[in-house]
Amino acid sequence: MKPGPHRLRFFRNNWPSDKGAWFPGEKVQFRQKALFEDFEDSSWMTLFLYGIKGEMPSPENAAMVEAIWSLTTSYPDPRLWNNRVASLAASTRSTGSLGIAAALAVTEAKVYGTRPVYLASRFLRETARREAAGEKLADIILPHLKKHRYLPGFGRPITSRDERIGPLMQRAEKLGAGEGEHLALMHRIMAILDGKRYRIKPNIAIYVAALLADLGYTPRQAYYIIVLAFATGMMPCYIDAGEKPEGCLFPLQCTDIRYEGHHKRRLSCA
Amino acid sequence: MTDQQDSIRTAIWHEEAEPDNPYAAAASYCSGYDVYGDLLGKVSWIQYLYLLFRLELPDPRQAQLLETLSVALANPGIRDPSVQAAMNAGACGSTRASALMAGIAVGAGSLGGGHDLYHALRLWQRLGPELSAWLEAINAPAADEEDSWQPLEHFPGFDPNGASCPTPLRQTLEVLVDIYPGGALQWLTDNRDSLEKELGYPLGWAGLSAAAFHDLGFDAAQGEILYLLLRLPGAAAHAVEQEQYGWRHFPFFRSALKPMDRNSYSQLLTSIEKAP
Missing domain, CATH: 1.10.10 (Arc Repressor Mutant, subunit A)
Incomplete structure (x- = not known):
């Protein structure tokens, strides 16, 4: 449909959808299924994944995604920048919904959180596509690294070692999810970097991206899956700050501000 | 008790503590100005806003431009x-x-929101007041967002659901150019027809605001967050x-939702895509 107000006219009081609906007092349609009948015994994660992709995940796939949530994003530590927002909200006696919602929004960061997972997912998919089209893997990876000075899913703030990788991959092996083609591609990328003596190390985002790609999720779906994942670590942070005297989370003195701006001046001299 | 306290770096804000409490400021300085001992009562909210972002007070013309833009944007x-x-x-x-x-x-979105403004302001930085460059950009394929934002579906700063440029927007542009002639806003006034004709849809508020922020010297990040605020x-x-x-008394759109099966929905989306 070309640009113009006729697009708005078409949708006036008209929202066709295959994603579902509430029939007040009666039932809920959830995509192509009936919520109360078809999901009576399902886990929340199964419903969540069905809502994203429109396909029922196998119990193993749902368990794998749940392991990603549990083991890679659930850190109850208020020093982490997104969690700190939840803690600050509790410290100032704001509400749990506001604190967690704001903290989740902040999780869409560049150096951690949802953006790296999306970028790593895209990077793996695009690299796989180019390699399948005949390009050599080293000729894809090394120029990218030279041009951008980073690879999506590699490198980490605070520490270069990612303690989440071992436990997550152990779980993946148990669930039979450790042998996929995107994981293999990731290992071949790491081998190229090691061979060239690059110091950058993979972080959990590239593993999550590879696992989700091997489960059949697109980069956009991988992003949707991870959007809520960090809430689990935030809630203890919120509760923790609420237990302490108000306003006492990481208080800063005036001298803790390292000012490096314009020297003092008066308005009349401006 | 702490071992080593972290500090925060800033070029905007400096504080001097009260003698009886290191956690309370006796004086706060914004880019060198004593906020409560000097600025308060002498500068407007808009002047202070400009100072916070640009670290200098605006000249009277800049202040009037930002003030007028703020009124225009205050209620979408x-x-x-x-x-x-x-x-x-x-x-x-x-x-x-x-x-x-x-x-x-x-x-915040790419349709008329903060991200639209961000992209429009980036265009100003890249293309400047050069009509041929803008026309070339309009006809270039849209770059895919390498980020969690959805890919752009229209040219930044313009309204793909519009017919002609709405009267309030034209009125605002006229007033802003009167305040600040000779800059990006002037160029936009002079070239709006050509841009809209090439695109097939009219200028939007984000596009107008991007030109104003460009005239005020705001970069894309500053412009985006200020636009959200205003x-x-x-x-x-x-x-x-x-x-x-x-x-x-608030719309529920009770009859608007039309649940349908997957195939019917796919066919509908295809027909919408192909519709003139």
């Missing part, structure tokens, strides 16, 4: 999606902060007003 109107989002909070008694958060989140007052007022009316 009750039908605007960001204001609608805030009213959804108000109508059902959600927290007032959630109303503003909803207004910001929805008003569009909030209307969302706030309408959200609080809806608290009084309540959900019974």
Whole structure:
């Protein structure tokens, strides 16, 4: 449909959808299924994944995604920048919904959180596509690294070692999810970097991206899956700050501000 | 008790503590100016806003431009999606902060929101006042967003659902150019017809605002966040007003939702895509 107000006219009081609906007092349609009948015994994660992709995940796939949530994003530590927002909200006696919602929004960061997972997912998919089209893997990876000075899913703030990788991959092996083609591609990328003596190390985002790609999720779906994942670590942070005297989370003195701006001046001299 | 206290670096803000409490400021300085001992009562909210971002006070023309733009943007109107989002909070008694958060989140988008402004301002930085460069950019394929943002579906700063440039927008552009002639706003006034003709749809508020922010010297990040802020007052007022009316007087669109099966829906999307 070309640009113009006729697009708005078409949708006036008209929202066709295959994603579902509430029939007040009666039932809920959830995509192509009936919520109360078809999901009576399902886990929340199964419903969540069905809502994203429109396909029922196998119990193993749902368990794998749940392991990603549990083991890679659930850190109850208020020093982490997104969690700190939840803690600050509790410290100032704001509400749990506001604190967690704001903290989740902040999780869409560049150096951690949802953006790296999306970028790593895209990077793996695009690299796989180019390699399948005949390009050599080293000729894809090394120029990218030279041009951008980073690879999506590699490198980490605070520490270069990612303690989440071992436990997550152990779980993946148990669930039979450790042998996929995107994981293999990731290992071949790491081998190229090691061979060239690059110091950058993979972080959990590239593993999550590879696992989700091997489960059949697109980069956009991988992003949707991870959007809520960090809430689990935030809630203890919120509760923790609420237990302490108000306003006492990481208080800063005036001298803790390292000012490096314009020297003092008066308005009349401006 | 602490071993080593971290500090925060800033070029905006300096504080001197009260003698009896290191956690309370006796004096606060914004880019060198004593906020409560000197600026207060002498500068306007808009001048102070400009100082916070640019670290210098605006000259009278810049202040008038930002002041006038702020009035124009303050209430996007009750039908605007960001204001609608805030009213959804108000109508059902959600927290007032959630109303503003909803207004910001929805008003952040690439369609007329903060991200639209960001891209439009980036265009100004890249293309400058050169019509041929803008026409070339209009006809270049849209770059895919390498980020979690959805790919752009229209040319930044213009309204793909519009017919002609709305009267309030033209009125605002005219007033702003009177205040600040000779810059990006002037160029936009002179070339709006050509751009709209090439695109097939009209200028939007983000495009107008991008030109104004470019004239004021704001970069894309500053422009985006200021645009988000300046569009909030209307969302706030309408959200609080809806608290009084309540959900019974707020649209529910009861008959609008048309549930359908997957195949019918796919066919519909295809027909919408192909429709003239």
